[in-house]
Amino acid sequence: xxxxxxxxxxxxxxxxxxxxxxxxxxxxxxxxxxxxxxxxxxxxxxxxxxxxxxxxxxxxxxxxxxxxxxxxxxxxxxxxxxxxxxxxxxxxxxxxxxxxxxxxxxxxxxxx
Amino acid sequence: xxxxxxxxxxxxxxxxxxxxxxxxxxxxxxxxxxxxxxxxxxxxxxxxxxxxxxxxxxxxxxxxxxxxxxxxxxxxxxxxxxxxxxxxxxxxxxxxxxxxxxxxxxxxxxxx
Numbered sequence: 043x044x045x046x047x048x049x050x051x052x053x054x055x056x057x058x059x060x061x062x063x064x065x066x067x068x069x070x071x072x073x074x075x076x077x078x079x080x081x082x083x084x085x086x087x088x089x090x091x092x093x094x095x096x097x098x099x100x101x102x103x104x105x106x107x108x109x110x111x112x113x114x115x116x117x118x119x120x121x122x123x124x125x126x127x128x129x130x131x132x133x134x135x136x137x138x139x140x141x142x143x144x145x146x147x148x149x150x151x152x153x154x
Numbered sequence: 155x156x157x158x159x160x161x162x163x164x165x166x167x168x169x170x171x172x173x174x175x176x177x178x179x180x181x182x183x184x185x186x187x188x189x190x191x192x193x194x195x196x197x198x199x200x201x202x203x204x205x206x207x208x209x210x211x212x213x214x215x216x217x218x219x220x221x222x223x224x225x226x227x228x229x230x231x232x233x234x235x236x237x238x239x240x241x242x243x244x245x246x247x248x249x250x251x252x253x254x255x256x257x258x259x260x261x262x263x264x265x266x
Contacts, residue, residue, distance in 0.1 A: 043228060044229070045229060066179065067178065067256040069204055092173065115208075140206070
């Protein structure tokens with residue numbers, strides 16, 4: 043029951059574990075070990091996603107070509123159907139994400 | 155937009171910030187600096203709460219007198235109306251929590 047334990051260092055693909063789930067929400071831990079989204083592929087999700095990087099490092103790309111670098115503690119709200127992809131995760135250590143998928147968002151996208 | 159930045163070291167009461175919110179979900183960052191729940195008081199919430207400690211240290215008590223110590227990375231699902239209180243947070247550094255409140259839980263309470 044600790045996000046920083048049982049972290050594989052080499053994975054054939056990203057490791058996704060559902061930590062808790064309700065009717066309209068899903069909380070996942072995701073571990074990436076240098077993974078990125080396949081070339082030309084984009085995520086286009088039905089649900090909103092709030093995501094935080096807890097360890098490691100990543101770069102996300104959005105369909106308007108905006109690129110966001112994320113370090114531990116950095117968090118972001120990705121509204122439903124905002125097309126995005128993982129351009130890069132560090133190969134130096136596992137990247138641990140926490141992702142919360144949910145419906146009917148309020149709040150502002152990429153507010154600083 | 156970083157969970158580990160803008161962390162006050164002294165607070166009159168816990169600092170609660172809503173990071174994202176939907177119709178049936180609310181994501182909060184909570185900062186405690188040695189705070190605990192007032193003596194004799196208990197939380198009895200309408201919503202389920204999934205909580206993780208990201209920094210610092212705490213002890214939660216449940217109404218059956220079970221006590222859970224939480225270190226960074228430890229997470230827990232507190233079902234709606236499961237009475238609980240914060241017995242202690244470390245006075246040595248700020249304790250940073252991430253709490254997700256949501257409805258209609260599935261999953262198991264205190265599963266190891």
